Amino acid sequence: MTTEAVAAPAKILPDSGFSAWLRLRFLPVAVIVLAIIVFWYVMVAVLNAPFQRQLFATAGQDYGTTDLIVATMDQERPVLPSPHQVVAEIWKTTVETPVTSKRSLVYHGWVTLSSTLVGFVLGTLLGVGLAVLIVHSRTLDKSLMPWVISSQTIPILAIAPMIIVVLNAVGITGLLPKAFISTYLSFFPVTVGVVTGLRSPEIIHLDLMRTYSATPSQVFWKLRLPAAIPFLFTSMKVAIAASLVGAIVGELPTGAVAGLGARLLAGSYYGQTVQIWSALVAAALMAAVLIMIVEAADRRVRARMGVRA
Amino acid sequence: MTGQLLRGGTPPLPVIAFLCAFIALFRPLGANIAYGAAEPLFALAMVGLAFGAYAMMRFGDRAAIVAGLVASHFAGAVVIAELPEVGSHPFGAFWSGLVAAWLLAWATVGRIAAVRTRNPTWSRIIGIAIPALFGIWILILWEALVRGLGVPSVLLPAPSAIGAKLVSEVPTLAADFRQTFLKAVLIGWVLGCGSGFLVALLVDRVPFLRRGLLPIGNFVSALPIVGVAPIMVMWFGFDWPSKAAVVVIMTFFPMLVNTVAGLEAAGRMERDLMRTYAADHRQELLKLRLPAAMPFIFNALKINSTLALIGAIVAEFFGTPIVGMGFRISTEVGRMAIDMVWAEIAVAALAGSLFYGAVAFVERVVTFWHPSVRR
Numbered sequence: 001m002t003t004e005a006v007a008a009p010a011k012i013l014p015d016s017g018f019s020a021w022l023r024l025r026f027l028p029v030a031v032i033v034l035a036i037i038v039f040w041y042v043m044v045a046v047l048n049a050p051f052q053r054q055l056f057a058t059a060g061q062d063y064g065t066t067d068l069i070v071a072t073m074d075q076e077r078p079v080l081p082s083p084h085q086v087v088a089e090i091w092k093t094t095v096e097t098p099v100t101s102k103r104s105l106v107y108h109g110w111v112t113l114s115s116t117l118v119g120f121v122l123g124t125l126l127g128v129g130l131a132v133l134i135v136h137s138r139t140l141d142k143s144l145m146p147w148v149i150s151s152q153t154i155p156i157l158a159i160a161p162m163i164i165v166v167l168n169a170v171g172i173t174g175l176l177p178k179a180f181i182s183t184y185l186s187f188f189p190v191t192v193g194v195v196t197g198l199r200s201p202e203i204i205h206l207d208l209m210r211t212y213s214a215t216p217s218q219v220f221w222k223l224r225l226p227a228a229i230p231f232l233f234t235s236m237k238v239a240i241a242a243s244l245v246g247a248i249v250g251e252l253p254t255g256a257v258a259g260l261g262a263r264l265l266a267g268s269y270y271g272q273t274v275q276i277w278s279a280l281v282a283a284a285l286m287a288a289v290l291i292m293i294v295e296a297a298d299r300r301v302r303a304r305m306g307v308r309a
Numbered sequence: 310m311t312g313q314l315l316r317g318g319t320p321p322l323p324v325i326a327f328l329c330a331f332i333a334l335f336r337p338l339g340a341n342i343a344y345g346a347a348e349p350l351f352a353l354a355m356v357g358l359a360f361g362a363y364a365m366m367r368f369g370d371r372a373a374i375v376a377g378l379v380a381s382h383f384a385g386a387v388v389i390a391e392l393p394e395v396g397s398h399p400f401g402a403f404w405s406g407l408v409a410a411w412l413l414a415w416a417t418v419g420r421i422a423a424v425r426t427r428n429p430t431w432s433r434i435i436g437i438a439i440p441a442l443f444g445i446w447i448l449i450l451w452e453a454l455v456r457g458l459g460v461p462s463v464l465l466p467a468p469s470a471i472g473a474k475l476v477s478e479v480p481t482l483a484a485d486f487r488q489t490f491l492k493a494v495l496i497g498w499v500l501g502c503g504s505g506f507l508v509a510l511l512v513d514r515v516p517f518l519r520r521g522l523l524p525i526g527n528f529v530s531a532l533p534i535v536g537v538a539p540i541m542v543m544w545f546g547f548d549w550p551s552k553a554a555v556v557v558i559m560t561f562f563p564m565l566v567n568t569v570a571g572l573e574a575a576g577r578m579e580r581d582l583m584r585t586y587a588a589d590h591r592q593e594l595l596k597l598r599l600p601a602a603m604p605f606i607f608n609a610l611k612i613n614s615t616l617a618l619i620g621a622i623v624a625e626f627f628g629t630p631i632v633g634m635g636f637r638i639s640t641e642v643g644r645m646a647i648d649m650v651w652a653e654i655a656v657a658a659l660a661g662s663l664f665y666g667a668v669a670f671v672e673r674v675v676t677f678w679h680p681s682v683r684r
Contacts, residue, residue, distance in 0.1 A: 024520060025520065025524075028517050028518070028519075028520035028521030029520070029521050029524050029525060030521075031517075031521055032518070032521035032522055032525055033525070079543070079544070138419070138422045138423065139415070139418050139419040139422045139439075141422075142418075142422040142435075142436075142439040142440070143418055143422070143439045143440050143442065143443035144440075144443060145440075146439075146440035147440055147443065147444065150662060152615065153611075153614070153615055153661050153662045153664075153665035153666075154615070154618075154657065154658035154661040154662060155615065155618040155619045155622055155657050155658070155661050156619075157535075157619045157622065157623055158619070158622045158623075158634070158635070158638055158653075158654055158657050159654060161626070161638055161639050161642045162638070162642050162647065162650050162651075162654075165642045165643070165645075166463070166464055166465075166647065169463060169464070169645075170464065237531070241531045241532075241533070244533055245533045245535060248533050248535070248536060249535065249623055249626075252623075252626050252627075253626070253639060253642065260536075261536075264536055264538075264539050264627075265539070265627070267539060268539030268540075268542065268543065268627050268628070271543070273540070273543065276539050276540055277540070279536070280536045280537065280540075283532070283533050283536055284532045284533070287531055287532050287533060288528065288531075288532075291531055
């Protein structure tokens, strides 16, 4: 009623707390995800329509636009399966199929997950070990480190089929060859990250350790290693994603026996697009969960070490 | 203790090298060569090693490094040259000589690494020479071990065999390079980075889009996107367009996320200054925010150069015409022609590093003002 009310400054919305999280983080992401799903359905209708028209024509069936669009959503081998088809396939192959069956996505997911995890653990240990050596040897630092860094620029994944087949020829089959590829992909980022981390203590801290007349091993355990932990977790996030990619690609050359990569390959052989998409979504979910686990571990360790979030 | 051994400048390494060279002179070299000393060239190499080891302990930096380099590499070359002489089962003197040469080389590299110089040219040369020597010795040991131990070539071919393939199969390798690199990788990389960049400019104008797309972009960047390869092969056929499509999808999100982050990088003060000049959005973008975003954009371009090559090669595992690096790797593996696979991998590695190097070079030219480039 009064002019003051009109002139009052616009209400400043808070930028912390639950409502702000809802407005600034959740809402935009949810809207975009929704937009992507809508876009997906539109593309399903557009991409599957030509084939559906053919189907109707051969069946000699009359159809309206609505019939056409509805029919494109549930083709058996669509060019692009609709989201609900993918969800239904995942539901069918995880919950309704026994885990021991070869059709179960849980079974294939576990095959991929186990070699991812073995490779990730080996790669992280190897990477940390190499980083410790590099930090303590000037010769190794100057000679090996440039190779570790430049190895990031080459397509290492191209070696995967060779490692699988060569190890098969020696009689090493199953989980280990795939785990080796994951190891191989995950240890480079860990080495680079941990070397940076072990070097991160400032001169002033190193000098302090010297005034305490600390031995090299004390400097390592009490200063360098704690300083390297944040770097370790950052590179472990990269490493576990790389490890999963390694495991999936490692499953390709063995002739599609088991695993998410095998599901992709078998799907592409037989034109089972719904199977490909469901394997892809399963791989994406697995990557997300693995990264979230590493992040949670990171937060826990930081909290234990007394770092404020 | 291990730290001391690894440091190389300290006595143990040259002492062991000296002893090994000495032993090599008086032990059988092969089935029909009773003493290392019986082969004149080998004897000369071992005496050279002993001298090099002595120099490493007694001489000053410059003389010791020169003596060590010459002696160890001469001995390395001689040991490999002796391989046909000693047959498929070399005896103790061969291995002893190899170990002596390697230890001396290691000690020499340790000595070079310990040199402190103020001369920028020299420190540059040293910075390149040490990893180069390391690489050379990996090749020497690889060659000697594979041929000396008689490792079957289907397991691990000798570098010389790979080199021979590289030379003799040039037309095939060149055709594969054209198909995979010049078509799929480069076109996909340009399209993926270009579209990521344009979408980033759009997203930057709409804060709501930025808040929504950034977490999704970060999430997607971590996913195993190569998995879309079979779908792309179904949609775009067997030839290079399907591989380029995989590359586009793989490179799009890193570019988007990095460009959006980079456009935020310009400081508050500089932006306020632009506003006091009454600069419009386009001017602010072109003169302030894009230049400030360049380090981020080039970071994405570099990451993407590697991703693009991986995407194109892996996509070829799902079906190709009968040419291409990924196709060659998977078929030659099937035929157990592992030396050809290694040759193809060598080409891929070279192409990958040159591509990365080219992007890094352009980065230095464009971001000459950045603290990490400025001298």
